[in-house]
Amino acid sequence: MIKRTLLLSTALAALASATHAVTTEVIITVTRQPLPVSKVGQAVAVLDDKDIETYQSVYLADLMTHTPSLTLTRNGGPGSAASASIRGAGADHTLYLLDGIRLNDPSQVGGGTNLGLVATDDAARIEVLRGPLSTLWGSGALGGVISITSRESQAPLEATVAVEGYDDYGSVRAAVGGKTGRLTWRLFGNAVTDDGISTFAGGSEADAFTQTNLAAKGSLAVTDNVTVRAFSTYSRSRNDYDGYPAPLYAFADTDEFGRTATRLSAVALEHRFAKGEQVLSLSESQANRHDYFNDGSQFIARGGIQSADYHLLYRLSDATRLLGGVAYERDTMRIASPASWDPNPTPLSVSVTTSSVYGQITQNVGPATIAVSARHDDSSSFGALDIVQASVAAPVGPFRLHASAGTGIKAPSLYQLYSDYGHAGLVPENGVTIDAGADYITANGRIGITVFTRTVRDLIAFQYDNCTPTQVYGCYGSIDRSRASGVELTGAYGIGAWTIRGDYSFLNTRNESANLPGKALAHAPEQSGGVDIDYRATERLSLGVGLRHVGDSFDNAANTRLLKAYDLVDLRASYTVNDRLRLYGRIENAGDSRYETASFYGQPGRRVWLGVNARVF
DSSP, X not given: OHHHHHHHHHHHHXXXXXXXXXXXXXXXXXXXXXXXXXXXXXXXXXXXXXXXXXXXXXXXXXXXXXXXXXXXXXXXXXXXXXXXXXXXXXXXXXXXXXXXXXXXXXXXXXXXXXXXXXXXXXXXXXXXXXXXXXXXXXXXXXXXEEEEEEOOOOXXXXXXXXXXXXXXXXXXXXXXXXXXXXXXXXXXXXXEEEEEEOSBTTOOSOEEEEEEEEEEEEEXXXXXXXXXXXXXXXXXXXXXXXXXXXXXXXXXXXEEEEEEEEEEEEEEEEEEETTEEEEEEEEEEEEEEEEEOTTSOEEEXXXXXXXXXXXXXXXXXXXXXXXEEEEEEEEEEEEEOOBTTBSSOOOEEEEEEEEEEEEEEEEEETXXXXXXXXXXXXXXXXXXXXXXXXXXXXXXXXXXXXXXXXXXXXXXXXXXXHSTTOOTTOOOEEEEEEEEEXXXXXXTEEXXXXXXEEEEEEEEEEESSSOOTTOTTOEEEEEEEEEEEEEEEEEEEEETXXXXXXXXXXXXXXEOSXXXXXXXXXXXXXXXXXXXXXXXXXXXXXXXXXXXXXXXXXXXXXXXXXXXXXXXXXXXXXXXXXXXXXXXXXXXXXXXXXXXXXXXXXXXXXXXXXXXXXXXX
């Protein structure tokens, strides 16, 4: 453990000698307004189009591991249920956005996102904000926000095709679009097939995964100041998994499987004026899941979100900006468990509505930028709730100093409220995070450090006490409390044809619930980090290696099941044949490490991928 720590610390210390040219400042939009990173008081990592091309990841979960303080929990291979933890926060404490629309599934147990079913697809940019941003985005943004921006066409007519894979797994992507006059449009399709690995780590039967994605996106500039934007995505997948068959009811190979279909559509009307802009957006999403079990029983779930959001950005002066809006959201869930002994059960169908008002004032004071935001939610499930957040960013010579303090919330899910194990009196989980840091930036590179502390109250957990007489198998309750603190180091530099990027995180977590005082939080490794080294051998050939370390952690709240530390090595290469054709390949987990992110669930070993990307026109 000490040797690994020294290795990561030494690699990151070298980043102080950065010599990679920084020509333009990164602009982010996860803050609901375009802002340079230098004016944002929180820690943000950005993966741009070049990064996505370099890392070559098919799945968003794998791509996210190249950002600081983020670790994965995955119940098996591709397509299996997966979640990301930022700074040790809970699985449902990260909010995922696609072009500004949340990707939650209200029928999930925690009401969050199954990251295992989210492919990189047509992403052009991904922003990962570490820390809460619930004042602007609402529930779910307690530990962090991951914002995905899909591509837009840049030429009058363009089309690309990419094929990659090897042996028993592969992916095909195709896109066509154009930008002519006032109209911009793009169509995208993707298909993934994977013969998989055994979900049960001790099994021999491979569990396959297939997925198809279709997306359409367009914008029309009705006038010079008014634009209509719309997009729609549809995904269909099937994943095999293992279970607990009779008579032993022990984890083993089974032929159980599930089917999932998701749809997300949104339309927005944007109006720009001299002092700012206003946006009215409407969106609807639906996720349908159907699981088939060995005993003949099934589980059918449908979750939906309908939302409306009015958003205003107004510049009072060059130094003062106002941001505010109102939002309405209706979450629905319908679940049923048909079986041979009960083929037509009465489904549980419930819904929750939330009305919100939010606002932020951003003030420049000399070179410093101060932002204060607030939000008021009124929910049909938990009533009224008010939260606030403040941040400051200030350049001081070659340094960028930043600090923030604020509240993040996670509303109880419909399943936690109204299922057979539910409790209608649950209140939102709420966490207060304080962080501060500094980035040392020159014309040649950067290195940064951030320290943070987070306290979360009213954590929802499963319990066996204080349940109703009919809840003989337990129920949910707002019973837990936790603390987390840590240090994050980040950096990037280049020297000649070499580029090096790295991160290291030290995390200390404690469960402060009455029955588990002092225990570490589950799936929160004390140490994690990685280094990516890329070398441009020639103008056409690029080579790269990624090293990732995840330290020991626990799989359960009682800290009785240890997940051992593991190290992963990825190798990658890319060769540009001409301005239309690129060949690439990678070896994932080149060392063929055997590891678990959840007890008894298998993870892929060494995998080779070969690909070709062609610009048709």
